[in-house]
Amino acid sequence: METRQRPLTPELFKPVGEDYRDNERIAGPSIGFWRDSWYRLRKNKAALVGLVVIVALIAVAYVSPLFSPYTPYAQDMTQTYLNPSGKHLMGTDNFGRDMFVRVWEGMRVSLYIALLAAFFDLAIGVPFGAVSGLLGGRVDGVMQRIIEILNGIPNLVVAILVMVVLDPGILTISVAIGVAGWTSMARIIRGRVLQLRDQEFTLASRSLGAGRRRLLVKHLLPNSLGLIIITLMLTIPSAIFYEAVLSFIGLGIQVPKASLGSLINDGYPQLKFHSYLLWFPAGVFSLLMLSFNLLADGLRDALDPRMRR
Amino acid sequence: MLRYVARRLVIMFVTLFVIITVTFFISKMLPGTPFADDKLTPESRRILYEKYGLDEPLIVQYGKYMLQVVQGNLGNSFYFESRPVTQIILEQAPVSAFIGVQAVIMGLIPGLIFGVAAALRHNSVLDYTATAVAVAGISVPSFVLAPIMQYWIGYKWQLLPIAFFESWAHSIMPSAALAVFVVAIVARYIRAEMLEVLAQDYITLAKAKGLSYMAVVIRHVLRNSLIPLVTVLLPLIVGLVTGSIVIEQIFAIPGIGDLFVRSIQVNDYATILGTTIFFSAFFILAFLVQDILYAIIDPRIRVAGGEG
Amino acid sequence: MAALNGDVLLQVKDLRISFGTYAGEVQAIRGASFDLRHSETLAIVGESGSGKSVAARSIMRLNPEANTMVRGGEILFEGRDILKLNEKQMQRIRGPKIAMVFQDPMTSLDPTMRIGRQIEESLKKHLGMSGRRARERAIELLNLVGIPHAEARVRQYPHQFSGGMRQRVVIAIALSCDPQILIADEPTTALDVTIQAQILELLRELQERIGTSIILITHDLGVVASTAHRIAVMYGGKIVETGTLREIFYNPQMPYTWGLLASIPLPTADRSQELIPIPGSPPSALDPPKGCPFTARCPYAMQICADEMPEYTPFSEEHRAACWLHHQMAPNVEPPARIGGTR
Numbered sequence: 007m008e009t010r011q012r013p014l015t016p017e018l019f020k021p022v023g024e025d026y027r028d029n030e031r032i033a034g035p036s037i038g039f040w041r042d043s044w045y046r047l048r049k050n051k052a053a054l055v056g057l058v059v060i061v062a063l064i065a066v067a068y069v070s071p072l073f074s075p076y077t078p079y080a081q082d083m084t085q086t087y088l089n090p091s092g093k094h095l096m097g098t099d100n101f102g103r104d105m106f107v108r109v110w111e112g113m114r115v116s117l118y119i120a121l122l123a124a125f126f127d128l129a130i131g132v133p134f135g136a137v138s139g140l141l142g143g144r145v146d147g148v149m150q151r152i153i154e155i156l157n158g159i160p161n162l163v164v165a166i167l168v169m170v171v172l173d174p175g176i177l178t179i180s181v182a183i184g185v186a187g188w189t190s191m192a193r194i195i196r197g198r199v200l201q202l203r204d205q206e207f208t209l210a211s212r213s214l215g216a217g218r219r220r221l222l223v224k225h226l227l228p229n230s231l232g233l234i235i236i237t238l239m240l241t242i243p244s245a246i247f248y249e250a251v252l253s254f255i256g257l258g259i260q261v262p263k264a265s266l267g268s269l270i271n272d273g274y275p276q277l278k279f280h281s282y283l284l285w286f287p288a289g290v291f292s293l294l295m296l297s298f299n300l301l302a303d304g305l306r307d308a309l310d311p312r313m314r315r
Numbered sequence: 316m317l318r319y320v321a322r323r324l325v326i327m328f329v330t331l332f333v334i335i336t337v338t339f340f341i342s343k344m345l346p347g348t349p350f351a352d353d354k355l356t357p358e359s360r361r362i363l364y365e366k367y368g369l370d371e372p373l374i375v376q377y378g379k380y381m382l383q384v385v386q387g388n389l390g391n392s393f394y395f396e397s398r399p400v401t402q403i404i405l406e407q408a409p410v411s412a413f414i415g416v417q418a419v420i421m422g423l424i425p426g427l428i429f430g431v432a433a434a435l436r437h438n439s440v441l442d443y444t445a446t447a448v449a450v451a452g453i454s455v456p457s458f459v460l461a462p463i464m465q466y467w468i469g470y471k472w473q474l475l476p477i478a479f480f481e482s483w484a485h486s487i488m489p490s491a492a493l494a495v496f497v498v499a500i501v502a503r504y505i506r507a508e509m510l511e512v513l514a515q516d517y518i519t520l521a522k523a524k525g526l527s528y529m530a531v532v533i534r535h536v537l538r539n540s541l542i543p544l545v546t547v548l549l550p551l552i553v554g555l556v557t558g559s560i561v562i563e564q565i566f567a568i569p570g571i572g573d574l575f576v577r578s579i580q581v582n583d584y585a586t587i588l589g590t591t592i593f594f595s596a597f598f599i600l601a602f603l604v605q606d607i608l609y610a611i612i613d614p615r616i617r618v619a620g621g622e623g
Numbered sequence: 624m625a626a627l628n629g630d631v632l633l634q635v636k637d638l639r640i641s642f643g644t645y646a647g648e649v650q651a652i653r654g655a656s657f658d659l660r661h662s663e664t665l666a667i668v669g670e671s672g673s674g675k676s677v678a679a680r681s682i683m684r685l686n687p688e689a690n691t692m693v694r695g696g697e698i699l700f701e702g703r704d705i706l707k708l709n710e711k712q713m714q715r716i717r718g719p720k721i722a723m724v725f726q727d728p729m730t731s732l733d734p735t736m737r738i739g740r741q742i743e744e745s746l747k748k749h750l751g752m753s754g755r756r757a758r759e760r761a762i763e764l765l766n767l768v769g770i771p772h773a774e775a776r777v778r779q780y781p782h783q784f785s786g787g788m789r790q791r792v793v794i795a796i797a798l799s800c801d802p803q804i805l806i807a808d809e810p811t812t813a814l815d816v817t818i819q820a821q822i823l824e825l826l827r828e829l830q831e832r833i834g835t836s837i838i839l840i841t842h843d844l845g846v847v848a849s850t851a852h853r854i855a856v857m858y859g860g861k862i863v864e865t866g867t868l869r870e871i872f873y874n875p876q877m878p879y880t881w882g883l884l885a886s887i888p889l890p891t892a893d894r895s896q897e898l899i900p901i902p903g904s905p906p907s908a909l910d911p912p913k914g915c916p917f918t919a920r921c922p923y924a925m926q927i928c929a930d931e932m933p934e935y936t937p938f939s940e941e942h943r944a945a946c947w948l949h950h951q952m953a954p955n956v957e958p959p960a961r962i963g964g965t966r
Contacts, residue, residue, distance in 0.1 A: 018927035019952045022918065049645060052447065151326075158330045158595045158602075159338075162557045163575070167341050167591070170579055247456050251561055254458055255576050270458065274565075277462055278470070288459040295454035303450065438689070516730040519685055523725075524745045524796065525718030528710070534744070535733050542735065613735075 043232070046308040053304020056297040063294060064117070067110040076104035078111035079262050087280055096286045099272070109287050112264040113294065116246050119180050119265065123245035124238050126184025131191030132234065136226065138192070139199030146196075153189050161186045165248055169257045179258060183245045191237050198230045232309035239302035243295045250291065266291045320607060327599050331592070335384060338591045339377055343584070384592070392578075392586045400589035403574065408593070411563065411570030415555045417490040422497025429498065430505030434540075435532065437510060445502060452499025457558045461492045461565040478567040489566045493558045497551060504547045508540040515539075545608045552601045556594060632836050633659040633682070633804060638696035640674075640681055649908045651677040653860035654696070659804065664830060664837040666847040668883070669857035672905045675840045676726075678857070679808045681706075682838075683723055684713050719749045722797035726809040728789035732781040738765075738792055739777035745799045764795040768825060787818035791825065798829065808840045823850050844887055848872065853941060856880050859906045859916025861932075866942035876936070876944035878921045881958050899959075915947070923948060923956055 082102035096105035168182035250267030252258040273284030433445035560572035578586035698705040743757040765773035768791040811819035882901040903920040936949040
């Protein structure tokens with residue numbers, strides 16, 4: 007019971023003005039799916055850190071060579087095996103090449119390969135999965151068998167085998183990794199398409215006369231976009247990892263070109279006396295992987311509509 | 316239930332068949348030849364080719380090979396002095412298996428503890444650190460971790476031997492390097508699963524019954540979270556198989572991964588084929604075991620009689 | 624229906640509960656007061672978002688700990704304020720004194736635990752029963768709630784029961800320790816109409832037999848009409864009217880209640896009469912209105928309604944409503960003809 011703050015006047019008992027009416031007014035602005043997800047992503051500090059680190063690494067990788075007098079391939083046999091110093095921030099290797107520029111070159115190459123691989127992943131996996139899910143029936147069955155068979159061999163083994171058959175090079179590595187990994191994207195897309203297909207909005211759309219293509223392009227794919235982005239975010243570190251393993255075995259990037267994987271591979275034998283040759287590329291590599299994984303996790307949480315509070 | 320298993324077995328064999336075929340033809344496409352030793356004269360090379368049947372038409376080679384495989388004979392290695400591939404595999408596989416199983420044992424318990432603790436203290440400092448550690452565990456690959464371990468534990472502190480496989484002590488570091496991955500995956504998984512279970516209605520009902528926190532967690536939350544743990548089985552095995560290829564190189568362990576890599580480097584077709592088949596068979600078997608385990612453990616599937 | 628018993632069992636006084644969300648503070652309950660007497664069924668009626676479920680959970684202190692804020696009020700039971708008890712004390716209340724039945728029977732039971740065990744958990748913990756005795760009692764309870772072949776079914780899993788059966792099991796669990804209060808949060812919303820009738824009948828029978836007081840949360844006035852002794856109407860986080868069944872149905876005093884009653888399709892109506900919904904939607908809990916929460920949708924709203932929350936006007940011992948229309952300065956308003964007296 008509050009004490010009366012002001013006296014009651016007959017005025018107050020007149021009908022209330024129109025602006026207080028609420029006929030079908032929707033309380034609160036309707037936030038779009040993407041803006042809401044972006045908002046949630048921003049609240050996830052770990053994911054933000056990941057994003058910032060990735061952007062920072064990319065920036066350094068592309069900008070720093072402009073400030074350095076050295077190039078990744080220039081050898082100088084008088085300057086071999088120098089420890090990190092003011093002149094050579096990450097030291098030099100056995101050919102006298104400045105490691106700083108080499109490491110960033112390596113990162114650029116690794117990223118490029120990863121993006122290419124992700125692209126192949128996308129180009130093969132998404133159509134495969136979408137068609138498989140949409141058409142269903144026998145076609146789906148056959149396509150699923152194909153995936154099962156491909157899945158029977160561990161990814162790495164497939165990648166290695168493909169690599170061995172083709173000539174080593176950036177393109178073939180990307181193809182190899184993409185070919186090895188598209189099955190998970192296909193599976194995910196198929197699952198999503200199946201889920202969406204059964205939902206009522208699809209039925210509604212079809213009852214309005216939408217054909218398969220329209221259905222796919224206007225409804226199914228946009229609703230899968232979130233999932234595609236998340237999966238891509240995860241395939242990139244995965245591809246970087248596979249590239250590194252391939253290099254480790256000796257099937258990766260050949261000298262004198264460099265990728266993070268090949269640099270780690272080269273640095274490994276030097277562990278005893280020139281360990282910096284291993285730590286720097288390994289450090290950048292781990293940082294990159296970590297950031298992508300954090301970002302992917304954050305994206306997964308942010309884009310999941312169930313987590314709206 | 317039995318029909319389900321039988322059907323899966325059939326699919327398994329078909330898959331294996333296709334894989335063997337594909338790998339066979341791929342291995343034939345490998346650049347280089349198995350007998351690249353310059354010391355061999357063309358004549359001796361021809362004799363060797365004949366001996367291993369490499370001069371016959373591809374189809375014939377394929378047919379003969381399949382016949383062999385069905386009988387359990389994976390041919391003879393070119394590189395390892397004609398020793399039967401099967402024999403070599405059987406020698407080296409147990410090594411990898413030992414290190415792998417040890418890694419799982421080392422990693423499962425800490426992983427579960429981390430994951431459960433993180434889920435129960437959601438959004439606390441413990442949760443964030445555990446999650447961060449888990450992500451790091453998945454991100455930092457074995458070939459970065461392993462050299463680090465070798466350097467510090469093996470070289471600087473002289474605690475454990477660095478390479479080769481001469482005693483049980485030699486297996487600790489390789490297993491530990493792999494175990495990190497196990498811990499990370501298990502922790503992440505059990506945490507996610509528990510968080511989902513904790514949000515379920517039946518947990519609120521359990522609380523509404525006036526049960527103690529411990530009782531609710533142990534009897535309801537954990538049981539429902541652990542059951543799907545088998546789905547983590549497969550990614551785990553993949554990780555271990557993949558990891559072993561690298562770990563064995565780094566720690567100079569004579570295992571299957573090392574065999575695979577070396578056979579590729581020297582174009583030993585038979586061994587490449589043999590190890591790939593081995594990997595695949597193992598992998599597919601793991602798939603099947605996972606499916607069966609899941610069907611057995613989940614009462615919803617079990618009581619209903621399994622898939623028709 | 625049994626006559627009203629005067630003793631008050633539970634008293635909710637000026638309860639204020641909010642939740643912290645990333646969008647801000649959601650004020651779910653903004654000053655609700657009601658009480659529950661012995662052996663009666665109190666129905667709390669309201670739309671989704673009115674705060675009724677939150678009220679139910681607050682009595683049991685089952686709201687998610689992390690972001691629940693008690694902004695004020697008391698819940699008095701057995702001489703103590705429930706809001707001030709610690710977890711251990713609450714655990715002694717939940718089950719033996721106050722029990723709850725939830726809305727969705729399909730998700731209320733642990734899918735990996737046998738039904739019998741889920742009932743026995745309570746019995747063992749609160750009544751200290753041995754294994755065998757607990758099993759016997761569990762079977763008795765299943766019989767009580769009308770589950771056939773109880774001896775066999777007690778060993779089965781939840782997925783082997785239909786929705787209606789599962790709800791009966793949940794009720795059995797709730798009653799297992801003879802609680803004084805049973806809170807049923809929309810117990811029939813997720814069930815078919817015929818099953819709905821069975822469950823309500825079951826609750827009524829049990830109350831007559833055992834004498835438990837029931838708080839029935841629902842949005843369905845039809846459900847209320849057949850089971851409740853007294854009704855509390857909730858809107859926008861506040862209780863806007865309370866009264867006995869007859870008083871609310873035959874002499875409602877608040878426009879929201881009028882709206883609720885008017886929107887029920889009458890079986891006697893013919894097709895020439897349109898259905899009368901209440902236009903608009905409930906107020907935002909993030910930014911609740913200053914005055915009466917129903918102002919924006921009320922056909923009789925006055926300026927004062929938007930500015931200040933009205934006080935309660937008593938109409939009888941049990942009946943009171945919070946509405947400015949009862950103020951002496953307000954114009955005289957007749958409730959719409961469709962309700963009150965025509966039933």
